Amino acid sequence: MSKPETEKPRKDVLRETDDEARRLARGLLRSARFGSIAALEPESGHPIASRVAVCPDMDGTPVILISNLSGHTAALNGDPRCSLLLGEPGKGDPLAHPRVTLFCHAEKLERGGEAHHRMRRRYLARHPKAELYVDFGDFAFFRLKVERASLNGGFARAYSLAESDLILPADAWVRLADWEPGAVEHMNEDHADAVKLYAEVLAGKPEGNWRLIAIDPEGLDLKAGDELARLWFGSTLSEPEKLRPALVDLAKQARAKQAE
Structure with missing residues (x-):
């Protein structure tokens, strides 16, 4: 029996991260109003994905406002690891438009603190309708502390980014x-x-x-x-x-x- 051919190493599909890629990723983060968050469901361990409204803090860290009654809040309270997908499709093929996946740890902001006041003001400027419920006791802001990111700038434009490239x-x-x-x-x-x-x-x-x-x-x-x-x-x-x-x-x- 002949020996199987040795598998050739896979060509690296990632491009070298440059200033253009950093600006594109930061633009997606700064311009986002909504995104898709994925966290681990406590009962099953399966990822649970949900759409969330997003607002960047001054350093670029994405912040979300979510209710304790939501499934993804329970997931984040059980395991703060999560991913956030940002980037809206436009005309034509949705896969041809840039998007970035952020690998994060969720951190709840304590109500009444300086960070909470800052994010309340910034969030309502971006999402004014949230004024109806932003001060409800079961709602809280979570900072999604970025650890790294995967940027897809369109076909054949993939990059791996570090926290310092974005924040x-x-x-x-x-x-x-x-x-x-x-x-x-x-x-x-x-x-x-x-x-x-x-x-x-x-x-x-x-x-x-x-x-x-x-x-x-x-x-x-x-x-x-x-x-x-x-x-x-x-x-x-x-x-x-x-x-x-x-x-x-x-x-x-x-x-x-x-x-x-």
């Missing part, structure tokens, strides 16, 4: 967190024209009642109805004092582009 270190955003609420309110009340230009001219979004909903060291999140827009700064803000010049520079870029 900002604390020293990059903690000081800006104190500035964010006032800056968001100021831009919406006094510079609504600039906010509109950010979305429609720089981000290429359709006309609408655009409002600034969040700021982080890497950029802005804007919203009109159910439409979201992500706008990146030219460079990551190293200190909060650079926020105003960055916003002014974006407005100048938008007006210059509009005049072309």
Whole structure:
């Protein structure tokens, strides 16, 4: 009997992670309104998947608001390991559109703490209808602490990413967190024209009642109805004092582009 042929090693399908892949993955995370979470059902050990509303914290960590009555809450309380799939299909083949799977550990935010207050404000700016139940006793915020990620940027564009490829270190955003609420309110009340230009001219979004909903060291999140827009700064803000010049520079870029 002849010996079986030696199996050839499988060609590595992963591309080398580069800045383009990091920006794509961070964009999927920052722009998400909903995602699919998978956790382990306590009774059976089977994965239980569910759709959840998502909001990124300032460092990029995804946060969800879920009820104690839901099956995936029981699963996360029993075993905090979970996966979160982000990325919406568009026209044509759904598998041709980018998506990212985040491998996470869920951590419940204690009600009344600084992180809870910050996420309540950021979450309601993205999901205003949640104001009906956000303060109910059986609802809680969970941070999905990212350990690693798998990015599929479309056909033949697969990447493996580390936490540092997606999540900002604390020293990059903690000081800006104190500035964010006032800056968001100021831009919406006094510079609504600039906010509109950010979305429609720089981000290429359709006309609408655009409002600034969040700021982080890497950029802005804007919203009109159910439409979201992500706008990146030219460079990551190293200190909060650079926020105003960055916003002014974006407005100048938008007006210059509009005049072309």
